[in-house]
Structure formats: structure tokens, C-alpha cells
Amino acid sequence: MSKNLTKRAEDYSKWYNELVVKADLAENSAVRGCMVIKPYGYAIWEKMQAELDKMFKATGHQNAYFPLFVPKSLFEAEEKNAEGFAKECAVVTHYRLQNDPDNEGKLRVDPDAKLEEELVVRPTSEAIIWNTYKGWIQSYRDLPILINQWANVVRWEMRTRLFLRTAEFLWQEGHTAHATEAEAIAETEQMNTVYADFAENFMAIPVIKGVKTESERFAGAIDTHCIEALMQDGKALQAGTSHFLGQNFAKAFDVKFTNKEGKQDHVWATSWGVSTRLMGALIMTHSDDQGLVLPPNLAPNQVVIVPIYRSDEQFEAIKEVVSKVKSDLEAKNITVKFDDRDTFRPGAKFAQHELQGVPLRIAIGPKDLENGTVELARRDTLTKEVVSIEGIEDRISDLLKTIQEDLFNKAQTFRDNHITEVEDFETFKTILETKTGFVSAHWDGTAETENKIKELTKATIRCIPYDSKIEEGNCIYTGNTSKQRVLFAKAY
Amino acid sequence: MSKNLTKRAEDYSKWYNELVVKADLAENSAVRGCMVIKPYGYAIWEKMQAELDKMFKATGHQNAYFPLFVPKSLFEAEEKNAEGFAKECAVVTHYRLQNDPDNEGKLRVDPDAKLEEELVVRPTSEAIIWNTYKGWIQSYRDLPILINQWANVVRWEMRTRLFLRTAEFLWQEGHTAHATEAEAIAETEQMNTVYADFAENFMAIPVIKGVKTESERFAGAIDTHCIEALMQDGKALQAGTSHFLGQNFAKAFDVKFTNKEGKQDHVWATSWGVSTRLMGALIMTHSDDQGLVLPPNLAPNQVVIVPIYRSDEQFEAIKEVVSKVKSDLEAKNITVKFDDRDTFRPGAKFAQHELQGVPLRIAIGPKDLENGTVELARRDTLTKEVVSIEGIEDRISDLLKTIQEDLFNKAQTFRDNHITEVEDFETFKTILETKTGFVSAHWDGTAETENKIKELTKATIRCIPYDSKIEEGNCIYTGNTSKQRVLFAKAY
Numbered sequence: 001m002s003k004n005l006t007k008r009a010e011d012y013s014k015w016y017n018e019l020v021v022k023a024d025l026a027e028n029s030a031v032r033g034c035m036v037i038k039p040y041g042y043a044i045w046e047k048m049q050a051e052l053d054k055m056f057k058a059t060g061h062q063n064a065y066f067p068l069f070v071p072k073s074l075f076e077a078e079e080k081n082a083e084g085f086a087k088e089c090a091v092v093t094h095y096r097l098q099n100d101p102d103n104e105g106k107l108r109v110d111p112d113a114k115l116e117e118e119l120v121v122r123p124t125s126e127a128i129i130w131n132t133y134k135g136w137i138q139s140y141r142d143l144p145i146l147i148n149q150w151a152n153v154v155r156w157e158m159r160t161r162l163f164l165r166t167a168e169f170l171w172q173e174g175h176t177a178h179a180t181e182a183e184a185i186a187e188t189e190q191m192n193t194v195y196a197d198f199a200e201n202f203m204a205i206p207v208i209k210g211v212k213t214e215s216e217r218f219a220g221a222i223d224t225h226c227i228e229a230l231m232q233d234g235k236a237l238q239a240g241t242s243h244f245l246g247q248n249f250a251k252a253f254d255v256k257f258t259n260k261e262g263k264q265d266h267v268w269a270t271s272w273g274v275s276t277r278l279m280g281a282l283i284m285t286h287s288d289d290q291g292l293v294l295p296p297n298l299a300p301n302q303v304v305i306v307p308i309y310r311s312d313e314q315f316e317a318i319k320e321v322v323s324k325v326k327s328d329l330e331a332k333n334i335t336v337k338f339d340d341r342d343t344f345r346p347g348a349k350f351a352q353h354e355l356q357g358v359p360l361r362i363a364i365g366p367k368d369l370e371n372g373t374v375e376l377a378r379r380d381t382l383t384k385e386v387v388s389i390e391g392i393e394d395r396i397s398d399l400l401k402t403i404q405e406d407l408f409n410k411a412q413t414f415r416d417n418h419i420t421e422v423e424d425f426e427t428f429k430t431i432l433e434t435k436t437g438f439v440s441a442h443w444d445g446t447a448e449t450e451n452k453i454k455e456l457t458k459a460t461i462r463c464i465p466y467d468s469k470i471e472e473g474n475c476i477y478t479g480n481t482s483k484q485r486v487l488f489a490k491a492y
Numbered sequence: 493m494s495k496n497l498t499k500r501a502e503d504y505s506k507w508y509n510e511l512v513v514k515a516d517l518a519e520n521s522a523v524r525g526c527m528v529i530k531p532y533g534y535a536i537w538e539k540m541q542a543e544l545d546k547m548f549k550a551t552g553h554q555n556a557y558f559p560l561f562v563p564k565s566l567f568e569a570e571e572k573n574a575e576g577f578a579k580e581c582a583v584v585t586h587y588r589l590q591n592d593p594d595n596e597g598k599l600r601v602d603p604d605a606k607l608e609e610e611l612v613v614r615p616t617s618e619a620i621i622w623n624t625y626k627g628w629i630q631s632y633r634d635l636p637i638l639i640n641q642w643a644n645v646v647r648w649e650m651r652t653r654l655f656l657r658t659a660e661f662l663w664q665e666g667h668t669a670h671a672t673e674a675e676a677i678a679e680t681e682q683m684n685t686v687y688a689d690f691a692e693n694f695m696a697i698p699v700i701k702g703v704k705t706e707s708e709r710f711a712g713a714i715d716t717h718c719i720e721a722l723m724q725d726g727k728a729l730q731a732g733t734s735h736f737l738g739q740n741f742a743k744a745f746d747v748k749f750t751n752k753e754g755k756q757d758h759v760w761a762t763s764w765g766v767s768t769r770l771m772g773a774l775i776m777t778h779s780d781d782q783g784l785v786l787p788p789n790l791a792p793n794q795v796v797i798v799p800i801y802r803s804d805e806q807f808e809a810i811k812e813v814v815s816k817v818k819s820d821l822e823a824k825n826i827t828v829k830f831d832d833r834d835t836f837r838p839g840a841k842f843a844q845h846e847l848q849g850v851p852l853r854i855a856i857g858p859k860d861l862e863n864g865t866v867e868l869a870r871r872d873t874l875t876k877e878v879v880s881i882e883g884i885e886d887r888i889s890d891l892l893k894t895i896q897e898d899l900f901n902k903a904q905t906f907r908d909n910h911i912t913e914v915e916d917f918e919t920f921k922t923i924l925e926t927k928t929g930f931v932s933a934h935w936d937g938t939a940e941t942e943n944k945i946k947e948l949t950k951a952t953i954r955c956i957p958y959d960s961k962i963e964e965g966n967c968i969y970t971g972n973t974s975k976q977r978v979l980f981a982k983a984y
Binding site: 035036037042043045062063064067068071074075076088091092093098105106107119121128135152170343 | 521522527528529530531534535537538554555556557559561562563566567568580584586587588590601610612613620623624627633639644646648660662
């Protein structure tokens with residue numbers, strides 16, 4: 001199976017596209033730009049969801065559900081946002097199909113079933129949610145509102161790629177309302193940190209926390225915080241954003257509250273989200289020319305056991321041993337799949353599990369039974385060793401932790417080796433073309449320079465890192481003074 | 493709070509509508525027919541989802557995700573279904589909004605951004621899924637496919653009611669593919685039984701398992717199995733359906749496989765679903781004039797603790813005791829909320845928790861501290877008793893089980909008392925108008941009679957129960973021979 005996978009060095013983009021399909025994660029559908037997330041891909045997404053949901057609840061958030069549709073007029077109320085992606089969206093104009101009188105067996109849109117007001121399939125839910133919050137908020141006693149929604153959203157993208165950019169995608173969007181600016185800012189930062197912790201501890205992806213420049217900010221936001229990851233091809237990927245919305249939405253939707261002093265004030269807001277795009281980041285960070293590599297914390301199956309046998313007796317004997325190993329592992333909360341399909345040979349199973357990134361593979365045959373051993377193979381390093389069955393559950397438990405750490409460390413080393421400080425524009429361009437990765441450079445703070453650099457190099461400012469220190473410098477492009485380095489990169 | 497709730501006897505329908513809103517479960521949105529599911533309502537839905545998901549996985553199913561949109565032509569391929577509700581649906585015709593050149597500050601649909609083919613927001617996913625399965629199935633080795641999807645769907649209903657009938661609703665839809673007819677039928681029955689078990693053991697709602705008549709069947713199905721519940725107003729509610737689809741969809745979408753004998757055959761299919769409608773059933777089965785009554789197995793908070801105090805010292809002393817009680821309860825997997833808000837008085841808290849159906853309420857004041865007691869109140873019976881704190885975790889654990897059983901038994905007694913066998917049409921009509929509930933009667937098996945009865949009485953055949961025994965009889969309407977009683981009722 002993996003034999004057919006294009007090599008990363010040959011064509012990284014093709015490698016990615018093939019991998020997503022061959023590893024049974026997702027595929028394109030009959031609807032332009034929309035994907036089908038297959039069971040194996042969805043199982044990984046479910047693990048992400050479960051963990052994120054736990055983190056959201058631990059920070060005091062509750063889930064709720066708001067309508068899929070947003071009346072056009074609500075976008076008008078919220079003009080700034082409508083200037084952005086809200087325009088490239090799916091618009092519902094009619095509410096009925098009927099048999100086509102001119103074409104037997106065909107359907108047509110009933111011309112008499114036109115909606116009075118068009119409905120937009122939500123590209124994000126600020127408008128409908130703030131229109132709703134208006135009814136929920138009267139006094140400071142009603143605040144804060146800390147709500148998250150798991151939902152599908154649609155943005156009419158012209159060029160799509162599985163997980164990375166699709167017309168419909170799955171995501172979560174947090175929408176909070178606060179009595180004070182300070183509280184809303186703290187929430188914005190808190191959620192960006194939650195995202196960073198999730199990316200690093202579960203996805204094993206090192207990320208840089210920072211703040212976007214005005215040009216890269218969400219249209220309705222005062223400040224957009226983000227986490228930025230680096231893919232193996234040296235391109236950056238924005239993995240999550242958390243917006244401090246100030247009072248913009250409260251003003252657009254007239255949401256006021258009576259504060260403790262009895263005065264009326266507009267509510268302060270945040271919104272924050274991550275999406276199925278994270279699947280793309282996960283795949284591109286760890287996988288190799290043999291296929292998917294999954295961190296144990298997100299692998300649907302952490303261990304797969306493949307029996308090797310010629311006779312039914314051998315199979316029965318193996319099954320007995322496996323059954324004990326499996327339940328010992330499960331007692332340690334390790335997910336194990338016993339691949340006892342008789343429609344595939346061991347070699348084909350090995351190839352499939354390698355392609356699908358199962359962190360650890362156990363193979364067990366008649367000789368192992370005699371010796372009280374199994375063959376244990378690590379997906380990330382592609383190494384194998386014969387180990388004793390005695391105490392294997394502890395060994396595997398430790399090994400899964402090791403793999404999780406090793407994957408993070410490997411990605412971090414790669415990422416750290418791909419942050420280059422440069423002082424002049426020529427070097428800047430050379431680094432972007434040859435070494436790739438993040439380039440840390442001084443910038444004069446203007447959108448004009450930012451755009452010019454983007455035009456000339458395709459690199460954008462990914463973020464102003466939280467830990468970027470204040471230092472005197474000169475903009476690599478204009479030479480004007482700068483107080484701080486920012487991170488540039490070509491990005492997904 | 494509950495003081496303002498309309499009484500069931502006065503106006504059952506109004507009582508329901510008010511209760512849903514006052515108990516903070518859901519509300520109508522700015523989008524006609526679409527609801528906002530509020531955090532408290534969503535928390536109950538999440539508990540349902542979690543339990544159902546576990547049951548689906550225990551029976552071998554995996555989750556996946558398919559596109560929100562279905563191209564119009566796929567509905568044409570699947571004509572029979574399109575004849576049904578697929579016609580009253582949301583149709584996406586355009587993919588862009590733009591500034592209206594004639595109206596500053598307004599948006600309009602960009603007339604140049606018309607889709608070549610209209611997209612229907614899924615009313616159900618058979619069409620898009622079977623069009624996808626075609627690419628997944630070649631041989632019997634690819635079968636069965638056992639997939640479930642959690643999703644939102646849209647049906648353009650003219651008259652909507654929160655949870656019971658909304659334009660957009662949340663549901664799960666299982667779509668399975670099998671090599672044999674027998675296997676698909678077994679799956680259909682299995683999932684109907686899963687639904688019945690869930691309804692009875694978690695929702696505490698007794699249900700009747702049965703099969704629909706042809707008129708009441710899902711358009712694309714050979715057989716529709718269902719579970720039917722009875723609400724307190726004597727109207728039936730279909731709580732879940734499981735369809736045996738035969739080879740209809742495989743034929744419509746040309747999905748063939750090579751069987752073990754090497755021959756080509758069409759694949760056999762099932763689909764099955766439950767939706768946020770279950771929330772309506774849950775509310776209407778157990779709640780009373782004081783508000784919501786929740787079975788402990790689905791209550792977001794099974795126990796609420798309200799402190800009663802005058803001074804800070806009293807509060808601190810209570811808090812210390814509560815902290816121990818809470819952790820003892822949580823150690824038994826009981827969810828407990830300590831309502832320590834200082835913005836509300838105990839009376840207001842009591843009213844709110846009563847309205848929101850928290851199964852058990854503990855009140856604890858200074859006198860209780862002296863005596864080592866608390867006041868324990870049951871929501872279902874509205875009874876209170878003073879009990880010792882000593883061993884309270886066991887008492888509560890037992891009591892929650894008792895409440896769960898009592899709610900089921902109460903609903904079952906009511907339901908059983910509302911199944912009336914009748915032999916003639918006059919009695920039939922009288923029962924429907926006076927006693928209400930299910931009427932068990934002979935029917936001649938024709939759609940014509942069924943329609944006539946519906947026209948005259950508004951009652952429909954809810955199902956032919958699995959346990960309806962074969963017996964000679966005469967149709968209550970035509971007098972023609974009948975082999976079996978069926979269950980009639982007015983229904984939601």
C-alpha cells in the first residue's frame with residue numbers, strides 16, 4: 001500500500017493529498033469543495049473534540065446550539081465582518097423543490113417558493129449569536145456568558161484541499177460576553193493558551209503563541225491571538241485563533257447591560273475557534289513517506305496486534321495469549337485492536353497499519369508462543385524488537401509516553417531549526433526560498449510594508465509572538481525604525 | 493418562577509411551550525422555524541448523545557461525516573424519496589453576497605454567482621451517502637458498512653414547535669450496507685431495540701416497538717420500524733425509526749458488490765435515526781405544573797445543594813460540610829451542583845431548580861449543622877424529609893435509582909391505562925375524544941380505510957406492535973376481515 005505513496009521530497013503537496021485518501025481519513029465528495037470524513041479520520045477528530053471539550057468545560061464553558069442560517073440583514077448590521085469572508089458564502093433563496101413540468105423525472109426550484117429574506121449558511125456565528133445574546137443580557141448578573149458551539153460552517157472557497165481548506169468544515173466556536181474589558185482580554189488569552197496546550201500535549205505539535213497584525217486580524221476583532229505551527233515543508237499553519245472583539249458586536253447588535261454601578265454599558269466580547277483544519281496540521285507535522293504517524297494521545301488504536309499463524313490450532317493458541325495481553329493493556333486505558341481478519345495476510349495488515357499510523361504494532365507467531373515473546377514495532381521510528389510478554393503492559397504504557405514525547409521533541413527541533421533571524425531583505429528572500437520556515441525580522445509596523453513584502457515574497461506576518469522582546473531595530477524592507485521582531489513565513 | 497407556568501389541564505400545548513422557554517431549554521431564533529438550544533437544554537441532549545453513541549459503538553458502528561449539501565440531481569436519482577419531504581427544503585442557489593449598488597449599507601445576492609446546480613441542505617442523507625458508498629463497495633469483503641452520523645438537518649416545516657418540529661434539528665442517522673437481506677433486517681430490528689432500550693432505561697419512557705403501515709413508512713423503505721411513546725395529553729409521539737431499505741438505494745445509486753460466489757448483487761441497506769425531538773418527548777412525559785421533571789440518568793445536575801445562611805461564618809461552616817458531601821457524592825459518579833450564588837435568595841433558587849427539574853435538592857442551614865442533618869427534597873414527588881448527613885451518599889445513590897424507576901413506572905402505568913381495545917367505530921371515536929391514548933383495533937389492511945379513519949378522527953395507525961398477536965377480527969371501519977390489531981392514536 002505505502003509503496004504507492006508519493007515521497008515528501010518529490011512533491012509534498014501530492015504526498016499530503018494521497019496520504020489523506022490512502023490512510024482512509026477523508027475524500028472529496030460529489031459536492032464541490034465539501035469532504036467526506038471517513039470513520040478512521042472521524043475517530044481522530046472525535047478524540048480531539050473530546051479532549052478540547054473537557055478543557056473548555058474545565059475553564060467554565062458550556063455548550064449550546066445556534067441556527068445554521070443567518071438572515072442576510074444580520075450581516076448588514078455587522079458590516080465590518082460582512083466585508084470579509086461572509087461574502088463568499090452559500091445563500092439559501094428558496095424553500096421548495098418541485099417536479100419540473102418541462103422535464104419528466106427532473107426536479108426544479110419552485111419559483112413561487114422564494115424566501116422573503118435570503119438566508120446565509122453560517123460562515124461563523126457572531127451575528128446570529130450576538131443577536132440572540134441581546135435577549136439574554138440585561139444586568140451584570142447575567143454575565144459572563146461562556147458558551148461554546150460544535151458546528152459545521154460553510155465558506156465558499158474557490159480552491160479547496162481536504163481538511164486544510166474546504167467549503168464546509170467542522171469546528172467549535174466559543175462566544176463569550178463579559179462585563180469588563182479586562183475580563184474579555186483575559187478570556188481571549190486563556191483560550192489561546194488552552195489551544196496551545198492542546199496542540200502541544202495532545203497533537204504533539206509545538207506552537208508559537210502570538211498576536212496578529214491588523215491586516216491578518218479577524219475583521220470584527222480588536223485583537224486576534226493565534227497559535228502558529230510549522231509543517232515539514234517549512235510552511236506555517238495557523239492552528240487556532242482567539243479574538244478579543246471589544247464592544248464591536250455589542251454595538252452592532254445593541255447589547256447593553258446595567259453594571260454594578262447601575263449604569264448602562266455595552267458588553268465586551270470574545271470568540272475563539274479551531275476546526276478540522278487541525279487534522280491537516282496533525283498529518284503534516286508527523287507523517288512520513290510510509291504514511292501517517294499519529295501521536296498516541298490521539299490515535300484511535302494505540303496498539304494493534306497481528307497474529308501470524310498457519311493452522312487453526314496456532315491461531316487459537318495465539319488468540320488465548322492475545323486475549324490476556326489485550327485485557328491487561330485495556331486495564332491501563334490503552335486502546336488495542338486485535339486484527340484477526342482472515343481475509344488479509346499479515347504483510348497486508350502490517351502495510352495498512354503502517355499507512356494508518358498506529359503507534360505500536362505487536363506481531364505474535366508460534367515461535368513467540370514457545371519463547372514467551374512478541375515482536376514490538378514502533379511506527380514513528382520504524383524500529384522493531386523482540387520483547388518478553390512478561391510485563392509487556394508496563395513496557396507499552398511507557399513506550400506510548402515516550403513516543404508522544406519523541407514526536408513533540410522531533411517536531412520542536414525541526415521548528416526551532418527553522419526560525420531564522422535576519423537583518424536584511426536579501427537574506428530574508430533567500431531564507432524563504434531555500435531554508436524556508438519562520439523568519440524573525442524587524443518590520444516598521446505599517447500595513448503598506450506588510451503588503452509589499454507579501455507581494456514580493458508571498459510571506460505574511462504569522463504573528464507577533466507573546467515572547468518577542470522589545471528591541472531597537474530597522475525594518476528589513478523600509479529601514480524605518482522598529483521596536484520588535486515579528487515572525488514571517490509562507491503559510492497554508 | 494413556576495407560579496407563572498400555565499397548568500397542563502388548562503392548556504397542555506401552552507404549558508409545553510412555556511416550560512421549554514422558562515426552564516431555559518430552548519427558544520425561538522431570528523430564523524423562522526429554527527431554534528436556539530440553550531446550555532441547559534443542550535446539556536441534556538449531550539447526555540443523550542453520549543449514551544446513544546456508546547450503544548451504537550457497542551453494536552459495532554463507527555461515526556463519520558458527510559456533506560451538508562446534496563446536489564439536486566442526487567434527489568432525482570432517488571425519486572421516491574424526493575416525492576416526500578425532500579421537496580420542502582432549503583435550497584442554495586448562489587454562492588456570494590455583495591454590496592447592493594442601489595442601497596448603501598445593504599447586501600444583495602450577487603446575480604453573477606449563481607450555482608450551476610442547486611444544492612439542497614440535507615433533509616436526510618441517504619442520497620449523498622449512497623452516492624458515496626458506491627465508491628467504497630466492490631466486494632463482500634467491504635461489507636458490512638456500519639456508519640452513524642451526528643448532524644444537523646433541515647426540513648422546511650410550515651408550523652414549528654420547539655424540539656417537536658423545527659426547520660433545523662439535530663439528529664443522528666445510521667446508514668448501513670449489508671451483503672444479505674437477512675443481515676439488513678436483523679440490523680433494522682437491532683437498532684429499533686437499541687432505541688427502545690435507550691428510551692426506557694435512560695429517558696424512563698415506556699415505548700411500544702412496532703412496524704409502520706405502508707402509508708406511514710419512510711418513502712424509500714420496504715419496512716419502517718419505530719418506537720412509539722405516549723404523552724400526558726394522550727397523544728402519541730414517534731420517538732425513533734429504523735428503516736429496512738431493501739435494495740432501493742443500491743439500485744438508485746447503482747451500488748453492486750461481488751458476493752462470495754463471485755456474482756454481482758445489489759447491496760442491502762438500513763437507515764435509522766433519533767433527533768432533538770426526543771427532548772420534546774422527555775419533557776412531555778414526566779414534567780408537571782411546577783415545571784420540568786428529569787430522570788436522574790439524563791439530568792445535567794442530579795443533586796443541587798442550596799446553603800441557607802445569614803452570616804459569613806454560617807456560610808463558611810456550611811461550605812465545609814457541603815464540600816465533603818459533594819466529594820463523597822462525586823466519588824459515586826453523582827453530579828452535584830453547589831448553588832452558592834450570592835445574587836439569589838434560597839427561595840428563588842428552590843423555584844429555579846424545581847422549574848429546571850433537578851431530581852434531588854439538598855438544603856442545609858445552621859440548624860442542620862447543629863443536628864448533623866439536611867433537608868432532602870425529591871423533585872418528582874415534591875416530598876421533603878430531614879435526614880442525617882451520615883451515610884447520605886448511599887441514601888442519595890439509592891434514591892436516584894428509585895426516582896429513575898418510579899418515573900418509568902408512573903409513565904408505564906399511565907401508558908398502559910391508555911391502551912384501549914375497541915371493537916366498533918363509535919366507541920373508537922369516543923375513546924379518542926374522551927379517554928384519549930392508544931386505541932387497539934382491527935383494521936382491514938388497506939390504505940384507503942386508514943386514510944378515511946384519519947380524515948374522520950385525525951387518528952393514524954402508530955404501528956403494528958411486534959407483540960400484536962394474530963387473531964380473527966373485523967375492521968372497525970369497514971367490517972372486513974382482519975388478522976391483527978393495530979394501534980391508533982392522535983399523534984405529534
